[in-house]
Amino acid sequence: MIDLYYWGTPNGLKITIALEEMELDYQVFPINILENDQFQPDFLRISPNNKIPAIVDQDGPNHQSISIFESGAILQYLGRKTELFYPKDEQSRVEVEQWLMWQMGGFGPMLGQNHHFSRFAPERIAYATDRYVNETKRLYKVLDQQLIGQDYVAGEYSIADMAIFPWVKRYEWQQINLEDYPNVKAYMERIEERPAVQKALAIQV
Template sequence: MIDLYAWDTPNGRKISVALEEMGLPYRVHPVDITAGAQHEPAFLAISPNNRIPAIVDPDGPDGAAISVFESGAILLYLAEKTGRFLPADRRQRVAVLEWLMWQMGGFGPMPGQVHHFLGVAEADRAYGLERYTQETRRLYGVLDRRLGGAEYVAGALSIADFAILGWAWRHERHRVDLADFPHVRRWYAALMARPGVARGFAVPLR
């Protein structure tokens, strides 16, 4: 059984959703990042960047236990372990990897900055909030254009969708109305209606 170390954040939800969709047995170990639990030595041993999520799989590739940190790496590991949500066809696989990297490099760090600047004093946040809000909306626009021509971001449902969904889940905190991005709204509603996704978001991560 896989051990999931996570908290109720977009990156944590990516993994609980993926585990549910893949049908893998797992148990949750909440890591209370509001109390600094991510800095405890036991957690650092499996996540040296002291960030959630992380997993420990007792049945690793060679039959021995393996720990994996960074949400994108975890999604790739789980997809390869199960043979699901990451196509074997190289052309289709490239599309999944492109959108996974798009999420990791932009649609996560930028909305995350919006979260940050919403939490600081008004006098200190105006410039940063404007800058990152504009970039976040641009990224939603990129996603909307893509989904205008595809049911899912890489064609078929994949780990890239799970990665992006973890952040789209917080669209209200990004000050984004999905009515402004109708293709994203359609995609979001379809994913959130999936039983596996619903179970992934219902997992208690705190």
């Protein structure tokens, strides 16, 4: 059994998608980031950076419990644990990892800043908003180019797609018109049709 410490953010959705796709047993423990649950001592022992998601796998390596924070690390761990959606051969694995790191290091953080300055900042700061909207558009173009002639970013459906999809899901928050990125639009529709993704999207906390 895997304990998932979760809130309904793009990073949280990555892990529910993975758990559903990999058909792992899990239970959800809501961490309400709007009420600062992420700063509670019990949660900080699992996720010292006070961010969701985090997991505790009761049946980890050598049948010992293990806790993991950071969504990318969780995806890699689950991929290794199940041998699903994370190739074993080095060339294919590197292809998946570089797109996972692209999401973790650029796509997610830049879109997150876009969300903040476009929707939540107490005052509009034109320079900041324009900077992150423009960077968001650049990253969408990179993704659109990568999807030319293939269904998924690394060829086969993988943990990299599970990481990217939840952030594109909020494209309307980002001043993005998906019609400008036809390959991304088709990619989103393709992933959203997957039964496991539908189950993950239905989780309400």
